[in-house]
Amino acid sequence: MNKIYLDNAATTPTDKRVLEAMLPYFTEIFANPSSLHAFGQDAKHVTDESRNKIASFIGAKPEEIVFTSGGTESNNSAIKGIAYARMEKGNHIITSKIEHHSILESCRFLERQGFAVTYLPVDKYGLVDPDEVKKTITDKTILISIMHANNEIGTIQPIRDIGNIARDKGVYFHTDTVQTMGHLPVDVNNLNVDSLSASAHKLYGPKGVGILYVRKGVRISSFMHGGDQEKGRRASTHNVPGIVGFGKAVQLAKEEMVKEIERLSFLRDDLIKGILAKVDHSFLNGHPDLRLPNNVNVSIPYVEGESMLLNLDMEGIACSTGSACASSSLEPSHVLTAIGVSPELAHSSLRFSLGRSTTKADIEYVLEVLPAIVEKLRAMSPLYKREIK
Amino acid sequence: MEYSEKVKEHFRNPRNVGEIKNPDGVGKVGNPVCGDIMELYIRVQEGVITDAKFKTFGCGAAIATSSMVTEMIKNKTIEDALKISNRAVAEALGGLPPIKMHCSVLAEEALKNAIDDYLTRYSKAISSKAA
Numbered sequence: 001m002n003k004i005y006l007d008n009a010a011t012t013p014t015d016k017r018v019l020e021a022m023l024p025y026f027t028e029i030f031a032n033p034s035s036l037h038a039f040g041q042d043a044k045h046v047t048d049e050s051r052n053k054i055a056s057f058i059g060a061k062p063e064e065i066v067f068t069s070g071g072t073e074s075n076n077s078a079i080k081g082i083a084y085a086r087m088e089k090g091n092h093i094i095t096s097k098i099e100h101h102s103i104l105e106s107c108r109f110l111e112r113q114g115f116a117v118t119y120l121p122v123d124k125y126g127l128v129d130p131d132e133v134k135k136t137i138t139d140k141t142i143l144i145s146i147m148h149a150n151n152e153i154g155t156i157q158p159i160r161d162i163g164n165i166a167r168d169k170g171v172y173f174h175t176d177t178v179q180t181m182g183h184l185p186v187d188v189n190n191l192n193v194d195s196l197s198a199s200a201h202k203l204y205g206p207k208g209v210g211i212l213y214v215r216k217g218v219r220i221s222s223f224m225h226g227g228d229q230e231k232g233r234r235a236s237t238h239n240v241p242g243i244v245g246f247g248k249a250v251q252l253a254k255e256e257m258v259k260e261i262e263r264l265s266f267l268r269d270d271l272i273k274g275i276l277a278k279v280d281h282s283f284l285n286g287h288p289d290l291r292l293p294n295n296v297n298v299s300i301p302y303v304e305g306e307s308m309l310l311n312l313d314m315e316g317i318a319c320s321t322g323s324a325c326a327s328s329s330l331e332p333s334h335v336l337t338a339i340g341v342s343p344e345l346a347h348s349s350l351r352f353s354l355g356r357s358t359t360k361a362d363i364e365y366v367l368e369v370l371p372a373i374v375e376k377l378r379a380m381s382p383l384y385k386r387e388i389k
Numbered sequence: 390m391e392y393s394e395k396v397k398e399h400f401r402n403p404r405n406v407g408e409i410k411n412p413d414g415v416g417k418v419g420n421p422v423c424g425d426i427m428e429l430y431i432r433v434q435e436g437v438i439t440d441a442k443f444k445t446f447g448c449g450a451a452i453a454t455s456s457m458v459t460e461m462i463k464n465k466t467i468e469d470a471l472k473i474s475n476r477a478v479a480e481a482l483g484g485l486p487p488i489k490m491h492c493s494v495l496a497e498e499a500l501k502n503a504i505d506d507y508l509t510r511y512s513k514a515i516s517s518k519a520a
Binding site: 302303306307310314323324325328330332343344347379380381382383 | 403424445451
């Protein structure tokens with residue numbers, strides 16, 4: 001049976017070249033980079049090398065990179081760390097309704113601590129309006145956090161414009177680039193950001209390692225205490241193999257990103273066009289153009305997402321859904337809800353996220369299998385009969 | 390969360406999908422928890438459910454419980470069918486993940502509604518005959 005992985009937004013496989021680069025750092029160069037002996041200094045050397053690669057990839061200085069355990073930690077650290085460091089200046093934070101839960105839940109936590117948070121709405125494509133950001137800033141606003149591109153619907157935000165506004169007003173600006181680093185150009189100066197989060201396992205690096213970029217001069221209070229690693233910003237022994245892997249993943253992305261953007265955009269558009277043509281009543285969620293090259297998110301009315309996902313899985317195709325049935329909270333996707341998709345149609349959503357391994361044949365296979373699955377499930381659906389016949 | 394083999398099997402090959410023309414009872418229910426919808430049709434002859442069919446908009450668990458409940462009520466008296474609980478349906482499927490137990494409630498409610506509908510029609514038929 002075909003095995004087709006189209007859930008790369010959830011995680012990517014570690015590239016074999018990345019794994020190879022990591023292997024010596026488990027057994028041969030295994031020492032603690034904080035140790036003064038030669039063993040330790042070898043480990044420190046590769047950690048710094050990786051830091052330099054990543055910094056240069058995003059236009060940052062090496063000392064502005066803080067290694068973390070991943071995107072969730074970086075987001076938690078950015079939101080809480082900046083909020084606590086700037087408490088005396090104000091208590092207002094601006095974010096959007098479609099952020100990752102690690103941003104939203106950090107904000108809700110801060111609300112319980114007395115901070116005030118504005119969750120900006122988005123338009124039907126999932127775009128934040130920079131003017132809306134501008135209007136929402138008060139003299140109490142200390143931080144704005146808007147994601148670079150959304151993990152569910154792939155919409156790419158006008159980060160540079162929002163960054164300009166934040167800079168004008170003297171408000172710190174953080175962006176979550178977990179879905180974009182290695183997939184789209186990310187440059188901290190071009191984007192006008194003071195802080196950003198990224199995670200290695202979304203760009204063919206290993207799980208368990210991420211970065212938080214913190215612009216020089218931006219104060220951030222740390223919440224991992226117990227060592228002076230990362231200039232005291234994040235205690236804990238360095239995950240050397242992970243950090244080496246992240247560096248290698250970034251190097252590969254740098255070499256392959258431009259042609260990969262072009263290749264994936266074509267495949268993405270083929271898949272979108274194919275689904276919309278072959279499955280009646282289906283529609284695209286998110287923006288038609290300002291969209292991640294690897295993201296396809298569609299709603300297929302009258303059929304529930306989890307049942308489509310399971311049927312696709314039986315045919316060897318892995319994807320995801322925003323259906324309430326497939327979430328642990330039994331709530332429909334907050335992103336689809338925010339762009340105005342009704343709970344029933346969020347129920348009927350599927351996300352396919354393409355990656356390095358995706359081929360034209362894979363897309364053709366999905367387009368062959370999906371319509372038959374939809375037909376089978378619609379024959380079973382009381383809604384289809386009512387609405388169509 | 391993982392489904393049992395039995396759930397997967399019923400999901401893969403659901404039994405008794407469809408509608409019954411001129412049914413003796415219909416149960417239509419929506420799940421307030423997640424938004425799933427189920428319709429259950431029954432044919433009753435001399436107090437025994439002789440046929441049952443369903444249509445469901447819902448997840449794997451919703452489809453599997455729908456399929457299982459139609460199997461369980463066939464050839465049962467109305468009285469015995471009424472005793473079938475959501476737990477019994479879940480057990481017959483080799484269990485459901487805790488988060489999916491509400492799907493079995495949907496199946497039980499559809500069954501109760503279908504039987505209620507049958508009893509209402511039946512008593513109307515009786516009283517119109519008596520009149």
